[in-house]
Amino acid sequence: xxxxxxxxxxxxxxxxxxxxxxxxxxxxxxxxxxxxxxxxxxxxxxxxxxxxxxxxxxxxxxxxxxxxxxxxxxxxxxxxxxxxxxxxxxxxxxxxxxxxxxxxxxxxxxxxxxxxxxxxxxxxxxxxxxxxxxxxxxxxxxxxxxxxxxxxxxxxxxxxxxxxxxxxxxxxxxxxxxxxxxxxxxxxxxxxxxxxxxxxxxxxxxxxxxxxxxxxxxxxxxxxxxxxxxxxxxxxxxxxxxxxxxxxxxxxxxxxxxxxxxxxxxxxxxxxxxxxxxxxxxxxxxxxxxxxxxxxxxxxxxxxxxxxxxxxxxxxxxxxxxxxxxxxxxxxxxxxxxxxxxxxxxxxxxxxxxxxxxxxxxxxxxxxxxxxxxxxxxxxxxxxxxxxxxxxxxxxxxxxxxxxxxxxxxxxxxxxxxxxxxxxxxxxxxxxxxxxxxxxxxxxxxxxxxxxxxxxxxxxxxxxxxxxxxxxxxxxxxxxx
Amino acid sequence: xxxxxxxxxxxxxxxxxxxxxxxxxxxxxxxxxxxxxxxxxxxxxxxxxxxxxxxxxxxxxxxxxxxxxxxxxxxxxxxxxxxxxxxxxxxxxxxxxxxxxxxxxxxxxxxxxxxxxxxxxxxxxxxxxxxxxxxxxxxxxxxxxxxxxxxxxxxxxxxxxxxxxxxxxxxxxxxxxxxxxxxxxxxxxxxxxxxxxxxxxxxxxxxxxxxxxxxxxxxxxxxxxxxxxxxxxxxxxxxxxxxxxxxxxxxxxxxxxxxxxxxxxxxxxxxxxxxxxxxxxxxxxxxxxxxxxxxxxxxxxxxxxxxxxxxxxxxxxxxxxxxxxxxxxxxxxxxxxxxxxxxxxxxxxxxxxxxxxxxxxxxxxxxxxxxxxxxxxxxxxxxxxxxxxxxxxxxxxxxxxxxxxxxxxxx
Numbered sequence: 001x002x003x004x005x006x007x008x009x010x011x012x013x014x015x016x017x018x019x020x021x022x023x024x025x026x027x028x029x030x031x032x033x034x035x036x037x038x039x040x041x042x043x044x045x046x047x048x049x050x051x052x053x054x055x056x057x058x059x060x061x062x063x064x065x066x067x068x069x070x071x072x073x074x075x076x077x078x079x080x081x082x083x084x085x086x087x088x089x090x091x092x093x094x095x096x097x098x099x100x101x102x103x104x105x106x107x108x109x110x111x112x113x114x115x116x117x118x119x120x121x122x123x124x125x126x127x128x129x130x131x132x133x134x135x136x137x138x139x140x141x142x143x144x145x146x147x148x149x150x151x152x153x154x155x156x157x158x159x160x161x162x163x164x165x166x167x168x169x170x171x172x173x174x175x176x177x178x179x180x181x182x183x184x185x186x187x188x189x190x191x192x193x194x195x196x197x198x199x200x201x202x203x204x205x206x207x208x209x210x211x212x213x214x215x216x217x218x219x220x221x222x223x224x225x226x227x228x229x230x231x232x233x234x235x236x237x238x239x240x241x242x243x244x245x246x247x248x249x250x251x252x253x254x255x256x257x258x259x260x261x262x263x264x265x266x267x268x269x270x271x272x273x274x275x276x277x278x279x280x281x282x283x284x285x286x287x288x289x290x291x292x293x294x295x296x297x298x299x300x301x302x303x304x305x306x307x308x309x310x311x312x313x314x315x316x317x318x319x320x321x322x323x324x325x326x327x328x329x330x331x332x333x334x335x336x337x338x339x340x341x342x343x344x345x346x347x348x349x350x351x352x353x354x355x356x357x358x359x360x361x362x363x364x365x366x367x368x369x370x371x372x373x374x375x376x377x378x379x380x381x382x383x384x385x386x387x388x389x390x391x392x393x394x395x396x397x398x399x400x401x402x403x404x405x406x407x408x409x410x411x412x413x414x415x416x417x418x419x420x421x422x423x424x425x426x427x428x429x430x431x432x433x434x435x436x437x438x439x440x441x442x443x444x445x446x447x448x449x450x451x452x453x454x455x456x457x458x459x460x461x462x463x464x465x466x467x468x469x470x471x472x473x474x475x476x477x478x479x480x481x
Numbered sequence: 482x483x484x485x486x487x488x489x490x491x492x493x494x495x496x497x498x499x500x501x502x503x504x505x506x507x508x509x510x511x512x513x514x515x516x517x518x519x520x521x522x523x524x525x526x527x528x529x530x531x532x533x534x535x536x537x538x539x540x541x542x543x544x545x546x547x548x549x550x551x552x553x554x555x556x557x558x559x560x561x562x563x564x565x566x567x568x569x570x571x572x573x574x575x576x577x578x579x580x581x582x583x584x585x586x587x588x589x590x591x592x593x594x595x596x597x598x599x600x601x602x603x604x605x606x607x608x609x610x611x612x613x614x615x616x617x618x619x620x621x622x623x624x625x626x627x628x629x630x631x632x633x634x635x636x637x638x639x640x641x642x643x644x645x646x647x648x649x650x651x652x653x654x655x656x657x658x659x660x661x662x663x664x665x666x667x668x669x670x671x672x673x674x675x676x677x678x679x680x681x682x683x684x685x686x687x688x689x690x691x692x693x694x695x696x697x698x699x700x701x702x703x704x705x706x707x708x709x710x711x712x713x714x715x716x717x718x719x720x721x722x723x724x725x726x727x728x729x730x731x732x733x734x735x736x737x738x739x740x741x742x743x744x745x746x747x748x749x750x751x752x753x754x755x756x757x758x759x760x761x762x763x764x765x766x767x768x769x770x771x772x773x774x775x776x777x778x779x780x781x782x783x784x785x786x787x788x789x790x791x792x793x794x795x796x797x798x799x800x801x802x803x804x805x806x807x808x809x810x811x812x813x814x815x816x817x818x819x820x821x822x823x824x825x826x827x828x829x830x831x832x833x834x835x836x837x838x839x840x841x842x843x844x845x846x847x848x849x850x851x852x853x854x855x856x857x858x859x860x861x862x863x864x865x866x867x868x869x870x871x872x873x874x875x876x877x878x879x880x881x882x883x884x885x886x887x888x889x890x891x892x
Contacts, residue, residue, distance in 0.1 A: 227605070231745060277701060279612045306605035308613060381577075385585050392581035397566040400515065401742070406581075435742070437603035439619045443626055457632050466702035467615035470632035474657050 004028045004193035005359055007184050009172050009207055011038035013148060014336050015199035016155035017348030023162040025352065025361040030191060031156070031164065032184065034171035034203070036464045037424040038417055039152035041201045043341070044427065045225070045278060045310025047265060048148045048256055049239055051339040052089060052140035054108025054115050055249065061319040063111050065343035065350070070113075070142060072345040080154035081372050082147060083257035089143035089239035090118070090127060092134045092295055100243050101138045108140065115140050129235055129298045143239055147257045148341050149427045153417060155348075158370045160416035168417075169465070172200075175210040177327055182211075195355050197331040202275045202313045204334040211327045216315045216334055220275035221248070223265020224284030227306040228299075229435050232261050235299050242295055249338065251291025253299060258430065263301065264288045265310065278309040305435050312337040321347060323354075331355070373411065375429075377403040398448070399441040401434020409445060413452040420453060422446060423463045446470070482587045485511040485560065486802045487795065488576060490567050490743070491596035493521020494784050495775025495791035497549035499594040500559050502795025508802055509558055510795075511588065513565040513578050519553060520546035521598055522621065523784065525628045528649055530676070534785035545784060562586070567743060572768055591802035592770040594794050595758070597743065599776040601646070602736040609733075611697035616704030620646040620734040624653065633657050635730030639707050640664040641695050643671040643678070645782060645870075647734020652681035654730075661685070662726055665693040665709060667716060670844045672736070672870045674782055695731065696723055704729055737780045744771075754822040755779035761827040762835045763797035763806060764790060772798045779824055779838075782872055786838070807831065812882055817853075817889025819845060821869070830882060836874045839888050841867045848890040852877055855884050861891075 006022055008015045011033030022029045033040070050073050056062035077084035093101050101117055108115035116139050123130050123137045130137075156166055170186035175196065177183075182196045200207040205218050228235075239254040247267045256262050266284040285307060292299050315335030324330040331351060336343070355361070374387050374394060387407070388395030394407035412419040412428040419425045422432065425445050432438030432445065446460040446469060461467045487503040489496045492514030500510045518524065523531070526542025533539060536548070553559050565580040574590040601619035609617070616635055618626075623634045624646060636659050640647045643666040651661045664682060669691050671678055682689050696708045696718045706727040710718040739757040750759040750767040757778040758766040764774050774794035775787045800806050807829045814823050814837060823839040837852065845867040852860040852875055859881050867873065867890070875888065 226608075277612050279697070279699075280608075280610050282610045282696070285608055285610070304605060304608060305603065307608050307610075381585050384579060388579065388581065388584040394581075395579050395584055396564055396581040397515065397579065400566065403566075403568070435603075435606075436600045437605050439601050439603060439622055442622060443630060446626075447630070457630060462615035462702075464702050468703075469615050470626045470630070470634050472633040472636070472657075474627055474631050474633050 002192065003181065004030045004191060005361065006195040006197060006355055007032060007182065007191055007193040008197045008199055009184070010199035010201055010203070011035070011152070011156060011166065012041050012043040012199060012201045013039070013152045013155070013341055013344040014201070014333050014347055015197070016152050016159065017344040018197055018199060018333070018351050019164050019166070020155040020159040021348040021352030022355065023159040023164040024367060025356045025363055027356070027359070027361045029159070029164045030193070031166045032170045032172055032186060032191070033166065033168050036169055036421050036461070037419070037427070038156045038166065039149035039427060040463070041276065042311055042313065043152045044149045045308055046148055046312070046341060047252060047254065047262060048145050049089070049252070049254065049341070050084070050144035050146050051342045052108070052115065052143040053111050053113040053339070054104050054138065054140060055244060056111070056339065058107060058110040061321055062339060062343070065319065065346040066339040067111055067113060068346035069343040073144060073146065073342070076345050077146060077151070080151065080158060080370055082151045082154050084144055084146040085255070085257055086142065086144040087238050087255060088126070088139060088141040089241065090123065090137040090139055091241045091243060092123070092130060092137045093243050094133050095135045097243050098136050101136055104138050108138070113140060114142055126238055127236065127240060129296050130240070131295055131297060145239060145254055145257045146341070153428060154370060157416040161368045161370060162364070166417050172207060172210065177211060180329065182329065194359060195329045195331065197333060197351065199333045201336070202311055204313065204332070208332060208334070211324070211330050213324050213326055213330065213332065216320065218272065218335065219314050220270050220272060221267045221312045221314070222270050222275070222278065222309050223267055223312065224280050224288055224309045225262060225264035225307065226285070226288060226301060226304040227256070228261040228263070228301070229303040229305050230259050232300055232303050233259050236261055236296065240295055242291065251288055251295065253292055253296050261299070263292050263299065275311045275313065278311060280307050280309045284309070305437060319343070321351065374408065376405045376408065398444050399431035399434060401436050402430040404429050404431040406448060409448050410452055413449060420449070421461045421463050422449065422469065425449065442469070482575070482589050484589045485509050486591040487594060487798045488513065488588055488590035489594045489596055489795070491521065491598055491777070492516070492519040492561065493596065493598050493775065494523055494546065494549065494787045495596035495598070495777070496521070496594070497553050498788040498791035499596055499774055499795030499798070500553050501549065502792040503799040504556055504558050506796055506799030506803065508591070508799035511560045511562065512553070513562045513567050513576070515564065515566045517563055519550045519561065525625045526649070527628045528653070531784050534783065535788050570743060572748060574770055592772065592798040594791070594798050595741070595744065595771065595773040595777050596775050596791060597740045597777045599737040599739045599780055601733070602738060604733060607733070607735055609695065609698060612700055614698070614700040614702055614704045616700065616729050617698065617731045618733070620644065620650045620732045623732055624650055627653060627657065633659065635659065637662060637728040638730040638732060639726055639728045640732045640734060642666060642734035642736070643673045643689065644734035644736065645673040645677050647732055648673045648677040648681040650732055650734070651687050652685060655685050655687065661687045662728060663688055663690060663709070665690045665695070667692070667694045667712060670869060674870055675868065694718055696720065698731060704731055707731055737776065739777045739780065741777060752822065752826065755824065759826045760824065761829065762825045764794035764825070765797060765801070765806065770801055779822070782870060786872060813885045815885060815887045817887045819848065819890030820888050823888040828879065828882065828886070831879050833879055834876050835879055836876045837886070837888055838872055838874045840872055841869055841890065844868050845890055848892065850875055851889055851891050853887050853889070854882055857883070859886070
């Protein structure tokens with residue numbers, strides 16, 4: 001019988017971090033993801049912040065994994081070729097906010113985080129557009145920004161290069177447990193493993209229920225965001241937060257790792273059935289606008305190129321990262337809301353180490369490195385000349401706004417975790433993420449997907465099943481491209 | 482480094498007409514076009530109505546483009562680079578471009594004509610509220626998919642915005658068997674041509690609601706419907722009157738934006754109203770030797786006007802290289818009551834006639850267009866109806882001009 005050592009359920013930043021860490025051991029590992037790509041849940045729509053680690057209560061899992069995760073980011077993102085910038089963060093406060101900043105500072109120091117309180121002149125030197133009434137700020141130079149979906153994809157790609165399997169569009173519908181083995185069923189097949197990791201994010205309680213584990217009480221908060229045009233990128237340099245309140249870290253203004261500006265999020269409690277709809281609301285957008293105006297000047301929200309929403313799922317006040325007592329061998333990684341992205345690599349490291357010890361897995365001698373990908377917009381003229389010489393497709397710009405070439409798109413379609421949809425291409429190479437939002441390049445990306453995957457244009461999807469973009473042929477039958 | 486007298490960025494209707502204009506002055510010309518063929522957006526405009534003014538006959542978009550393309554391709558003095566994307570240009574007119582066959586190329590230009598066209602405003606730019614399913618397209622993208630690729634995006638259609646492409650697509654999708662349930666326009670008037678409202682909506686009994694917008698969209702993988710509501714005078718939706726319309730497709734025709742990203746951060750003065758460069762009657766920008774024409778300069782409603790404007794730009798770009806253009810513009814063209822913008826924004830004193838193109842800011846009936854210089858009335862023209870969707874012009878004799886001009890509407 002084909003037995004995996006570990007099956008990871010859920011291809012978000014947590015699941016892929018665990019998968020990647022497990023792939024450094026001599027182990028058979030499989031990841032099951034219900035969507036058509038990894039990074040389709042909270043991992044694609046969050047703030048993309050690498051938090052320094054002053055926010056979480058000392059001693060909590062949030063604090064421990066945050067601090068360790070933040071330490072790992074510079075080397076990890078370098079290794080995986082993922083956009084990351086250590087820009088530092090500010091928690092900006094008015095005059096009366098000094099005591100609250102002091103609490104955060106003390107907690108930061110206890111958590112082992114580099115923090116200091118700045119006065120107005122120092123803040124203005126860092127952030128010239130800070131609001132006029134901001135008097136103090138907590139500065140954490142180690143904070144950064146990362147592309148959360150590119151990190152997730154790179155973790156998955158790296159794991160696959162090192163022998164892990166990723167199966168997309170396989171929603172887990174049943175799990176049985178007997179004789180120390182789990183049988184995990186999807187509509188496409190049954191998979192047997194010695195350990196199962198529940199990293200299903202917003203679907204975590206459902207997966208828990210499949211093994212008879214406690215249905216933890218989840219809460220889902222949807223956050224609305226704006227992404228601004230690259231031309232606004234000069235307006236903010238660090239991650240600027242307001243003072244946190246009971247609802248969370250508040251509306252932030254930050255550069256993104258890819259050169260845009262991000263504004264948001266709100267924190268709207270929604271019922272479970274709405275958690276994965278990620279619907280933007282008008283009130284939410286207005287709340288973000290107002291929050292931004294309290295924090296910064298000269299932020300031109302009119303130059304937004306995209307609005308979207310993402311869901312954060314929490315279970316109580318801390319992460320749940322533990323093996324089930326009821327069902328040994330079943331790991332639950334639940335309620336990984338903020339600072340989950342920052343914590344992900346550390347959670348992956350920790351969980352894989354525990355499982356490896358229990359299964360007596362040994363480390364591989366060497367790993368296959370993830371090759372650096374050619375990105376036209378970041379390349380020198382010499383590099384472009386060389387690449388174009390080798391393959392003319394690297395000189396054929398498809399996405400004019402983000403300067404993405406056909407060669408990059410073809411490579412994404414054939415990457416270890418292949419991009420099979422327009423959105424999957426977009427997340428890997430940014431085609432369609434610029435100011436025209438795919439207005440010009442989307443039909444061309446569809447043509448490339450159709451050609452490379454050998455599927456009809458009518459079957460090319462935006463994302464999951466049912467999201468075909470141009471599902472019908474015109475009556476008079478043109479010669480098809 | 483390659484050298485040409487006139488380098489034209491963009492091979493759509495503006496770029497091709499500019500090339501022909503420059504060639505008539507004997508200049509050596511290069512066109513850099515990012516698509517695989519010349520013609521630009523005309524290639525996907527398979528409906529007719531093009532060329533009534535320029536050729537005196539009704540052509541389809543591809544036919545209109547073909548007339549120019551033939552002329553361009555048969556002229557050995559015009560070098561055409563296809564699939565060539567310009568990455569940068571300097572004020573001393575050195576361009577860097579990339580193409581799959583040529584790799585990176587550097588070109589030194591005697592003068593440059595910007596003819597990059599425009600792009601459509603996206604769902605993100607208008608802050609569309611709701612979910613993010615498939616089924617939401619800019620009208621031009623849906624047009625390309627149907628007319629170039631041969632695929633239809635949906636069957637039950639709602640259109641937001643009354644721009645010309647949206648109106649044309651209402652008819653196109655209806656003719657393909659789709660049901661267009663509603664076209665709505667945020668403003669109390671259309672931004673499209675009257676003839677398109679008549680021929681594309683009225684003739685097919687497609688309702689058009691003014692002062693109405695989409696308040697949110699629904700559907701997880703595919704669009705399942707849109708909520709629409711009338712708006713108040715401040716253009717805010719009146720949510721009590723919200724109504725749900727099931728549909729699988731939302732087309733956006735909510736505005737066109739000149740695609741001037743290439744010159745962002747340059748010293749070329751830009752107009753906040755047109756989002757294009759500020760130009761003189763030669764279509765020269767404020768950086769000498771750089772010209773602009775077509776939809777990258779200001780959004781046109783008729784391609785005939787694009788061709789005419791680009792012809793001027795191309796001819797002038799060649800004259801610049803030959804040292805035959807006057808150096809400094811000295812009179813400003815401003816606008817008064819009822820006029821959103823006028824173009825060119827500057828003119829030289831001298832001889833000859835110049836056409837001042839302008840758009841009004843709302844619908845006006847029985848108004849007189851005036852051009853004044855201080856207290857002098859240089860021109861007046863009575864009009865029946867003026868609409869923002871239809872560009873107008875008045876022609877003035879430059880000999881009469883002594884100071885700054887103002888184009889305005891008067892009772």
